[in-house]
Amino acid sequence: MYFDDAEGPVFRxxxxxxxxxxxxxxGCSHNQCTYCNMYRTVQFRIRPMEEIMRQIEGAMPYRGNIRRVFLADGNALTLSTDKLLNILHILKQTFPKLQRVSSYAGPLDILRKTPADLEALYDAGLKLVYYGMESGDDATLARVNKGVTAAQSIEAGQRITASKIKLSLMVILGLGGKPASEAHAANTAKAINAIRPNMLSALTLMMYRGSELLAEFERGEFELLSPAEIMAELQQLLNDIELSSQSHCLFRSNHISNYATFAGTLPRDKNRLLDEIKEAQLELRKMTNWDPYNNVESF
Ligand code: SF4
Known part of the structure; x- marks a missing residue:
């Protein structure tokens, strides 16, 4: 559900x-990742309360049905804790059936929140954040201009898992290209082991028209992984993920970007998932008509 005057694209x-x-x-407070041009057409800004209130008022006819609210755009945690608490309070007062508020969160914005801030936000209704870590590999993060190191990425994830807010962590298969594939998989698994997210999604790299990454690819500076190589990377990633038997991490690789879909709970379903990935890899190796431009999309 979305009620607003249109200003740039909306993603969720x-x-x-x-x-x-x-x-x-x-927009996005970072807006510089080379693989993403989701918000490049808009100037980032924090909305004033009057605009936020106008949008909440637009939802009033549906107030009895609204159970979930997603705070957009790119990094809602960039707002001050006081402003977020105010918004969460208004949402609770406005929507009697509200069960959960969630948002995207960038690592530097998370790191600016103290454990006490996160506890207050949870108590006020923020129950889930989606954090696109993408990689735990320093070289890969630097190459795509993510703006953080692996250590900062891990610390941000741990800051959330140490709070009561649930963490949905996203990583991108193929992000390092061919030369960095092994390091990207190994270091991303290490980061996941250190963070222990509640949910983990493995997406596959897509190249967007107008992005710097697509330009690099077209200049021959970025080597895209084939579908079978993506499966090999996913196999290595899952193989290296070691979560304790008490963990209950919902794993999904079923995004529109993925060549094959997998779903399970880690660590319980790890061996079954590895078998399924191996089978998919054998099938994808037979693909003769793969064209890298199948991975090129427009936002
Ligand atoms: S990937 Fe996320 S952090 Fe990077 S520019 Fe896009 S929206 Fe912003």
Whole structure:
């Protein structure tokens, strides 16, 4: 559900399809990742309360049905804790059936929140954040201009898992290209082991028209992994993920970007998932008509 005057594109995780999308910022506070041009057409800004209130008022006819709210755009945690608490308070007062508020969160914005801030946000209704770590490999993060080191990425994830807020962590298969594939998989698994997210999604790299990464690819400076190589990377990643038997991490690799879909709970389903990935890899090796431009999309 989305009620607003249009200003730039709006993105949300697939699992927020039935949520009220409340835009507390316009655009992304980082806006420099080479593989992403989602918000390149808009100037980042934090919305003033009057605009946020106007959008909440637009949702009033549906107030009895709204159970979930997603705070958009790119990094809602960039707002001050006081402003977020105020918004969460208003949402609770406005929507009597509200069960959960969630948002995207960038690593530097998470690191600016103290454990006490996160506890207050959880108590006020923020129950879930989606964090696109993408890689735990320093070289890969630097190459795509993510703006953080692996150590900062891990610390941000741990800051969330140490709070009561649930963490949905996203990583991107193929992000390092061919030369960095092994290091990307190994170091991303290490980061996941250190963070222990509640949910983990492995997406596959897509190249977007107008992105710097696509330009690099076209200049021959970025080597895209084939579908079978993506499976090999996923196999290595899953193989290296070692979560304790008490962990219950929902694993999904079923995004529109993925060549094959996998779902399970880690560590319980690890061996079954590895078998399925091996089978998919054998099938994908037979593909003769793969064209890298199948991975090129427009936002
Ligand atoms: S990937 Fe996320 S952090 Fe990077 S520019 Fe896109 S929205 Fe911003």
């Amino acid at each position: 995780p697939p699992s927020e399809a039935h949520s009220f999308i409340l835009r507390v910022t316009i």
